[in-house]
Amino acid sequence: MVSKTPVFAVEGHDVTAFIDRVHAGWGLEPIDVERNTYRLFTSDGTELRLSVERGQTVVTDDVLGIAPEFLADRLRYYLRAVPPTRRTLDDQALDKATLAELVDEFCSVEPPE
Numbered sequence: 001m002v003s004k005t006p007v008f009a010v011e012g013h014d015v016t017a018f019i020d021r022v023h024a025g026w027g028l029e030p031i032d033v034e035r036n037t038y039r040l041f042t043s044d045g046t047e048l049r050l051s052v053e054r055g056q057t058v059v060t061d062d063v064l065g066i067a068p069e070f071l072a073d074r075l076r077y078y079l080r081a082v083p084p085t086r087r088t089l090d091d092q093a094l095d096k097a098t099l100a101e102l103v104d105e106f107c108s109v110e111p112p113e
Contacts (some may be wrong), residue, residue, distance in 0.1 A: 010041065017107055038050060045069070
């Protein structure tokens with residue numbers, strides 16, 4: 001279990017977890033943020049705006065929307081590609097898992113950066 005509140009950068013079907021918003025700012029390239037490559041979500045599905053200030057990526061407090069179903073869909077898609085031996089939820093359990101359960105599973109498979 002992650003001690004801080006993770007955030008998730010979504011690029012298509014790729015998902016990267018970061019320990020917190022600060023680490024996401026450090027880990028996401030400003031050029032990609034300027035190109036709107038990523039969507040950034042809190043663990044409850046709140047989408048936050050990314051910006052570039054003085055050449056650095058910044059996670060703002062601006063809420064773009066609430067999309068827990070979108071984040072859950074992307075986490076399920078990603079987790080299905082992980083070998084079953086590396087995860088605790090089988091495909092049937094993934095289908096029924098809540099967003100909170102998917103977040104926990106993702107963070108146990110791919111520890112946040």
